[in-house]
Amino acid sequence: MKIIRYFSLRNKYMNQAEPDEKDSEPISPDLEKNLEVIKGILHESSDVTIHEFNFGPERKYKGALIFINSITDKEEIHKNILQPLMYDVLLLSNNMDMDFTDIDTIRMNLISMTDNLKVTMLNDLLDSLLAGAAILLINGSREALAIKSIKIKSRSIEEPGTEAVVRGPREGFVENINENIALIRRKIKDTDLCVEKFVIGEKSKTDVCIVYLKSVANPKVVEEIRTRLKRIKTESILESGYIEQFIDDNPYSVFPTVSNSEKPDKVTAKILEGRVAVLVDGTPFVLVVPMVFIESFQSVEDYYARPFFASVIRLIRFMSFIISTLGPAIYVALTVFHQELIPTRLLISIAEGRERVPFPAIMEAFLMLFAFDLLREAGVRLPKPVGQTVGIVGAIVLGEASVQAGLISPIMVIVVSATAIASFAVPAQTDSGTLLRYLYLTLAGIAGGFGIILGLLATLMHLASLRSFGTPYLWPVVPLDLTGLKDVFIRMPIWTISKRPSAITRHDSDPYKQSPDLMPSPYKNDSDDSR
């Protein structure tokens, strides 16, 4: 049993001593020796360029420039590092007493690039080199200069595939963390926006940034995130999903307590409410904590559309979540245990449809749900040209033909199709919805309506006890908060929501984000000549 083995291994690992730091040597003044060492460590990779040159007055100083040419901007290096050193130094020939073995002199006077850093230890040098810096080594100096000159081709900003909207900005985050921060900065031009950087992952050394508004976010939450991020000691962070699983509040729960998004306007709106965003280099999915359950049902479009329509759509989303988790379970419970609750004529039609089916209703339901999940999974992996065909074949085969052959009843097809369609209406909860669907179906098969009710009660108790970074998961419904309820089941007009959500922001700041009396009114003018 792997899970048992995990626990025993965990105990063993925790009691081990911390692994030693990599041996860290200082840089030696001898240029040749440095270059030998560096070449050795980097295993002579072909994309590492080592350029030795002479510079200085009378060309008496020797230097070397090391960079990885696949990730750095060669033009910048040539123009702003080599050129000043090799040519422009002549302009400074007046000050002959400048010591060009001193890295500081060169840094302050010659290098016309910003973002440079003095390094004295070998592993710092290698870290910077691998992170895209050009290293300037000078014969006779114990220090080297790491000049950041990274240039990586990344995807251009385009509409995110998973969160398309009808109305609203069509920008999505990209894989480069700096561009992502830029997208956020463009929307919040406030001095209180803080960006803190962490580097996580031994081998991947991924940049992870947290972004929050200092005046609005709860300092305890920020502190908690910092602690949790610093606690992660793993080899690589390839996607924000890794970070999500490490900082999760309740890893054994089906429901996610960390939300993610690809759209900058959504993340910005959440930051403005007092949440903290976690950006991870290499992935466009940005994490936002804390998360409450209601967020899965709110979409950004609700706020751009007018209130009545948005409220109706939101109610439809709630209904579809209920249908997608409880649909098959209720159908099985009604037709197997509680036939007296179905109107007579409907019962007769269902009986007619089920006449030739050899399976009991529960097995039928399980088979159909499984077939649907299979289809969905296959559909994601299909190459585009084949996708359409297989979709149609799947629908026809699994639907019509199975009914004709007498394997499943037509009503089951309808129920499962409705479930399937409804499960996509609430994207954040598709994974938990799938698991819950199977759970309720099992309970319905065992104990009918009673089982479903108890399953619902147990789920409710579990949800009510979940906390996401201190915020109750079912806020504002369960710790009842009437001002918070304005945005839950229906979306009240934007000029009524004048306070920030109280469970998320800090308690000592002003709760009002806009003046409460902003209701729009028609144009009033004094003269009545327009009648």
Place this chain on the structure above:
Amino acid sequence: MGKKMNFRIMKLIICFFMLPVLSGCLGARQINDLEIVIGMGVDKEEESGNVLLTAQVVKVDMSGGGAANARGGGGEDSEGYWNVSSKGKSIFEAVRQITHKTGNRLFISHNQAVIFGNDVATEGLQAYIDFFLRAHEMRPTALILVSEKKASEVLDAKPETEKYPAMNIAKLVKTYGFTSHFYEVNMEDFASCMMSDTMAPLAPLVSIVQENDCKEIYISGMAAFKNGKMVGTLNHDEARGVLWVLGKVKSGVIIVPSPNKQGEAILEIIKAKSKVKPGIKDGKIVMHIEIKNEVSLSEQTTTEKLATIEALEKIQEATSEVIRQEVMAAFEKSKDLKADIFGFGEMLHKKYSKEWKSIKDNWDEIYPTIELNIDIESKIIKTDLLKKPVSQNKEEK
């Protein structure tokens, strides 16, 4: 910590897997294992005195794949139902005996109507009605009917516009409002009347008309019970008389002679209300009945112009007279049968609870001495589409 955690998880997993085995899914009944009963009939068997129970069971088409396939094929007139019968000493025993013939248990939650045969009704329903109230599958909204002869014959009569006879019967009873010649009685109402000391329950009476090999059923009136035994029947007019007093008239037809006696005016009842106030005057019980109704002129067989105020007033009076006759007919019949079908006893009980204690023991003698004080008000509120009847243009008065 590790070992303890292992053990706890294993225990949980084992418990979880035991759960379905424990329950054995025992409550589960697949739909196709059910015999859906839509009508039941109770008769008495002549030889042994046992109960003959007829259950009308829905027959599900065997071809599957939807109803469309089933109806299209085959020249044989496939019925959608099956009348299965069995005998037993009591109703519950007969119900279980049916499994000798069907193999599946009966599912009586969808029972639309229970029909009691004439012999059972005259013997007394007390012995037979308990099952229908106590069975948890049975719903109190099921209708109760009495058949003029045998209940199994009623369930055999195949209707033309409806697939199942039992549903047809239920439909017939539920649409009583069109003529108001009877009313629908469900199990709950019947039981409630049976519990009362004085009130006589009523139930619709079903008769069969044989027309050239084609049996048709129709509701011919109501049956009156006393102490659970059927004591008599009420015809359409008498039944409507009861309905006038109870305020249950919904719609119907009243025929009155026209003012100059040349023909008839036919009126449709639009609305009817009634109020009954019991009173005790000089030791005599008087019931003040007030009936208000609204009618419309739907047909006339003469050519006189009835759309004048005087003519309408005369017609209104004639209408009230007809209603009064119906009510008195009902009352006379109830006096004959010695059955309190109007519920006057209960009304007295509610108003005069002290006197009621002494009255209720002699109710059978006191009932015929009740005086009815009937006050009827009819109003004609419209004459439909014609202002004047179709006639040649003679001198109009």
Place this chain on the structure above:
Amino acid sequence: MSIEKGKISSQQLLFLIAGFVHGSVLLIDFTVGITEHQTWMVILAGLVITVPVIVSYVALAKRFPGMNLVQINDMVYGRFLGKIISIYYIFFFMMTLSFNIRDVGELYITFLMQDTPFIFLLIVFTATCAFAVAKGVEVLARTSHLFVVTGLFAIISTFILLIDQMDFSNFLPLFELPFIKIFQGIHIVSVIPFGETVVFLMIMGCLNKTEHAVKNTLSGLLVGAVSLFIVAIRNTAVLGRTQTIWTSASFQSIRLINIGTVLTRMDFLIGIAQTILMFLKCSIFLYVTVVAISQLFGLKSYLPLVLPLAGIEVILAATVFQSPVDHATITQNAGIIYSVPLIFVFPPLSLLIAKIRGLPKPERGKGT
């Protein structure tokens, strides 16, 4: 010092009490057999009689803030006698909890799912209650308002749907029954739905602010009583004479709903609402029992006792009675008698003794 570390607000207490009283809705069928169409009067009278007693509970809880019933008993009656009285209370809690769990099982066995084995229903239900209790009283308190809203919605909607079948003359004559029957009815009503709120003496120790406790408790009681009242009126108006013969008058009246062809067969919805509220009631009972026993034995936390006690309760519930007839007879005759001292005598007595002795005395040298 205290086992429960969570705090609840007094508004949550309101909903807890309302849901608790409402959960006993089907238990008024006990009284209907005795008081027939005058049940509504009996409920009102029971409410009026129980209100002063409940005010005394709140006063007692206010006097000993942060302490639950077992601790209060210890302080007021001294170590030995206090423990005896606490054991009496624990006996009451355990027996009543098993009666309630059995009630839920009987509800399903009689009406909704007849073929499922009885013990299976009990096990699954108690397991869910145990799960909720293990999460703590805060979670229960937080979700209680959802349950109360569901229950009220169910009751009011069934009332509205049955209006056309109601006959308000069923309430006449008004004062027909002899007084002895009314008295018996009042006795039952004041003990079973209203008197069981004595369990809240264990929970009131967790209130974080006790200023509005009296108002909120009485409001909660009122809300619960209103729902009982509406149910009594609905049953009498719809069923009239027959309500005395059905095992459960509420279910039968709901079965009569027949609007259009769509809104029929609603009895399962009432089953759902009733299950949810009984779940709340049983969870509160289980919690109170577990905390009382842990407090009695001086344990640090009540969590280890939850599962064993749940198991004991299941066995008790399955074996204590033979049939619903047994259940009804014993509860009506014996159950009420032994509960009366616990509900009506001991708390006011404790309050009186506390006032006389000037408790709680602040201990010299230590903080409270």
